[in-house]
């Protein structure tokens with residue numbers, strides 16, 4: 001077993017760490033307060049190659065492995081989980097989905113722009129009545145000559161207002177249930193495509209989350225991804241990889257909160273000594289560090305499985321389930337270590353605590369991860 005990272009992976013990790021400290025940290029509290037989308041930062045992340053990391057260089061991607069992607073997600077999330085979710089959606093849902101299942105024309109037309117950051121992507125599966133139960137899609141895409149006519153509403157779409165290209169899941173053949181679902185590439189600005197109001201969120205407030213409304217939007221047939229009826233499989237296969245990115249986001253949030261708690265405990269004094277000298281605080285740090293290491297091993301193992309071509313449904317689900325719980329536990333303890341200072345924005349840990357919660361909800365709630373894991377366990 002070799003736990004070491006390659007020279008290239010270390011370089012990428014250090015570049016992301018450096019970027020997060022110099023470019024993300026300065027405005028992160030303001031963006032969180034104002035729910036301000038990090039437009040400039042996203043542009044720079046595109047220039048650094050963080051938006052299409054795993055895509056083949058012939059489509060403008062970085063040709064990197066999943067491990068490198070996970071390292072970048074971890075470093076960005078230590079400082080700004082709003083930025084890292086933008087990276088996660090663009091890389092592991094939109095770019096991955098298009099590269100793996102899109103046609104050559106779709107890759108040339110859309111993927112090449114998404115990998116460079118020239119355009120941003122969104123992944124649109126959830127609806128007001130279809131969250132965990134994604135099979136009950138109410139959005140319809142009905143054939144009409146060489147087009148589909150799209151009608152319905154999507155909910156909670158990350159990058160909803162800022163994206164240029166949207167991968168939209170919709171029901172075409174209702175009688176075939178989930179086997180009648182399709183996935184489409186929809187461009188911002190097409191007639192009948194309206195962006196709903198921005199959600200006012202608990203955490204990841206810099207990322208913009210919107211509902212989307214489709215009123216008789218005409219989508220050319222060549223924008224359907226894969227064979228007729230492939231849409232649900234497309235969504236599930238893509239989300240299986242996406243979970244590794246969210247698991248890495250959770251890991252980063254936990255690691256960022258822990259780093260701050262550790263540093264703070266070495267300078268804050270109570271009862272005549274630094275608080276880290278009180279065993280109750282030192283033991284908190286020990287527990288935090290141990291659970292982060294365990295989460296890191298699960299996340300890296302899931303990335304390794306994907307890179308090896310192994311099945312990663314279960315390892316990705318386990319990584320997300322566990323790392324998201326660690327993100328919650330560690331960030332709550334980090335606030336506790338900071339005492340009153342932990343409760344105010346200036347010290348960052350309260351934001352990480354608020355950001356942590358979403359990792360237990362999106363791309364499949366923790367309950368849904370347990371369904372995936374238990375089904376895998378009981379398969380044969």
Ligand SMILES: Cc1cc2nc3c(=O)[nH]c(=O)nc-3n(C[C@H](O)[C@H](O)[C@H](O)COP(=O)(O)OP(=O)(O)OC[C@H]3O[C@@H](n4cnc5c(N)ncnc54)[C@H](O)[C@@H]3O)c2cc1C
Nearest residue numbers: 123124125126131132133156157158361362363364365367
């Ligand atoms: C900030 C944010 C960003 C998001 N970004 C996107 C995005 O970019 N694209 C997108 O498509 N979606 C996105 N989502 C949607 C997200 O994936 C869903 O919210 C999530 O899948 C849960 O669906 P729901 O909200 O409808 O909850 P529900 O499905 O209504 O679940 C409610 C509760 O019931 C539990 N539950 C449901 N079914 C079961 C079951 N069978 N067994 C046990 N427990 C169950 C759930 O775990 C949960 O605790 C985002 C959500 C948020 C909040």
